[in-house]
Amino acid sequence: MAAQRKTVTLLEVNSTIRNMKLPAKGVLVSRAAEITQELQQGVPKPFKAVISVHFGDGHAMGMKPITFIRQVMAACFYPELLDSEQLPDDVRSRAKIQLQKCDGGSIGSYCDSSGLLHVRQSVSRYIERRDGGVPCDPGDIYITGGAQRALQLVLKMLVHSEGHSKTGVLVPVPSYIRFNNAVEEQGGVMLPYHLSEEQSWELEIEELQRALRTARGQKCSPRVLYVINPGNPTGQVQSRKSIEEVIRFAAEEKLFLMADEVYQDNVFGDDCEFLSYKKVLFEMGPEYFHSVELTSFNSISKGFAGECGFRCGYLEFVNLDPQVRRYAQQVNSVECCPPTPGQIILDTLMNPPLPGEPSYPSFTAERQASLDTLAHNARLAERTLNSVPGISYVPVQAAMYCFPRIHMPSRAVQRAQAQGLAPDLFYCLRLLEETGVAAGPGSDLGQREGTHHIRFCILIPTEKLQVVLSSLKSFHLKFTQEFS
């Protein structure tokens, strides 16, 4: 036996895994961590702290949790608090009910692989209210450890890399990167369709058609269409007409629709409103409603609560073949079960305090404050970004990101290429070094050839956003000057 000789070398790693693209942003994230350490060690820098806005995580940036939710959770964890004066009455009665629904009265017990039954029921009633009465069966709801896991579950079932008929998945450009990684992980073929930045990031049907045609050359069989509405990173909200077109396209081309609607509660643009794919599908009549296969996704990580760390999301299947559903159940059960704390938070969000209950005023005020901050921040960002020469920006209507286009001097592009870096990553790294702001490069999310973007999160305390925006503005002017 030769020491040091490994059994598993790179060659033995599953080839679909080996073919995955690593997000380039990794370099940036590591560098941000190093800089934080350097600051702690007293290394002088032109800024006091790193501000990480390359991901959508309000809590990490100082947004406050919703008190009611956290109080319910505290009592569920430590039931002696059920008798404590320190918690409002409605919190205690809520927590009692939650505990009664858990096996053995403990949130520490396993639950069914598709989630706690009462939570699935709450979700289905919530969806019915949201969609003005369109029926929703709790049996079609699967609760998962985050929306990302729900996306993975569906891909696992439908996408494969066997033989000549690899599964083709239509994905937007730009997109939510972990979705793309999940497609790669399953060995699927990505069929990118570009959203139109010129048309305020709209989804254009001709572009979907073009993308589908390219599949023919790729020995793959296109089967899934992924849409993100409201958009990440674009912040665009689809109109009813646009959703109808997409549904008709899916019906004609026999595509399984995956509608990622995790930002449904983060819509703040004037004259726009979130319409679920399911509601629109229903209103298109039985011919569509009983045939088009749709799965939609939601998450407690987004909305006004932003509870990312608890990992809880859900999906709803519409029109899934019952035989196929059996397998969904099965694949899901391999994972054991979703974490309970997130499920109880989800249940609480689906059943907020009612008028007259002690926690109603604070809950309502905190929810509004979170949504107001987001809307306010979006306007603030728009004003600043529109005032910077060399940055063009489509104002966002929803979600929690800005995705401005950065016009980079060609000397800067050359310098980046000489260093083997995507130009916008080069830009982001410089921005980080000089201002402490960690934004994400558009090249990770996808963008039209030759264009460059950055993405940053705006669901952060307004004071921090002001620092981000002014840092970006002065950095951009300096950067442009340096490379002109």
Next chain:
Amino acid sequence: MAAQRKTVTLLEVNSTIRNMKLPAKGVLVSRAAEITQELQQGVPKPFKAVISVHFGDGHAMGMKPITFIRQVMAACFYPELLDSEQLPDDVRSRAKIQLQKCDGGSIGSYCDSSGLLHVRQSVSRYIERRDGGVPCDPGDIYITGGAQRALQLVLKMLVHSEGHSKTGVLVPVPSYIRFNNAVEEQGGVMLPYHLSEEQSWELEIEELQRALRTARGQKCSPRVLYVINPGNPTGQVQSRKSIEEVIRFAAEEKLFLMADEVYQDNVFGDDCEFLSYKKVLFEMGPEYFHSVELTSFNSISKGFAGECGFRCGYLEFVNLDPQVRRYAQQVNSVECCPPTPGQIILDTLMNPPLPGEPSYPSFTAERQASLDTLAHNARLAERTLNSVPGISYVPVQAAMYCFPRIHMPSRAVQRAQAQGLAPDLFYCLRLLEETGVAAGPGSDLGQREGTHHIRFCILIPTEKLQVVLSSLKSFHLKFTQEFS
């Protein structure tokens, strides 16, 4: 467009998924739920409640959580409790530290995909203490949403179903069923090796050799050896000699070792002790320690805390090729991140209260009570099971299950077969209908052809176990009579 015609029918489902075997126990679990409903509706039955012991979940059956852990969690969720007299000092200072380590001071923020850094550090120090100083690098620790996810992560990397060289995985019989499902999900080839019931469920090297030889005929390339120690469902604890033999076998045959050690804290047998694969590997000298690739697994679902619902486990890589590790990181990051509450519980378990701290006495007493119940229950089970003619039983030394062998009259076997049921599932269904006890059939876990077993969990309150045992005893006698 023809209504009702589905895009995704069974034929389009990923074939590795379609080939997965559903655990037969599903029927039993649904029937148990129905019976519970019937009881609630007042349908008369010869018992008052269903007792579900087909899985290993103490909390579900009424075991109490460890107060200290739950108090720390309550304060992390609702930081106003940090100033509350209702919580001991050490709880509050622990919670403060935990919150400081979370981004933005909130446990609601995302963390690194491999887990919170301070938790990985705690785990590595814990492992060093456990193994008498064998070094452990926090960079080799990945925290996951349950040990099941850690197992899936490793399988995802190493197991594939491409072309002729499907990956072969040596799995024990009987085994932990979700592991087998995870292998199937990846399209790997199962290479079963039988544990020897005659030798108190020992792992015999000749049997591993035999299993490996069968791989030759199966167009697969055996690469992974999965061991469970302490055993589920066998409750057997491997001796140093046995572990050494397995390690030598893995070294000679160039197998990647997956050591599932989730029951490491549940050892109660006389004269037996848990030895980690890593410690034994280390003590076999550098020739082995620097070459054999090993991953070991642990979980907060087991041990004395039994916090299953929070979904937290971890793995430690030993000798993983650094290039391969990069991919592990990547596959892991597709999942986003493990849930924070479970991580904080894990951290608290790795750093229990110290003598002199206010919570030390209660924590220590509660831990001991949980472990004592388990040991006491094991003796109780042994006494009863050994007194039933037609049941033979190898006493367990560890974990939390009994796995007695049921000698079924041949007429009972025929009746089961006529109904298309595995004989032991038939037995379990009858046991459920007549006594309300839901135990799991051995056919799901694997057993030697022609033998029949049932598995039930013994980490439950002793009063409940008494009901289980006496129900089983009288049922078995009646059943045997009926079919003789």
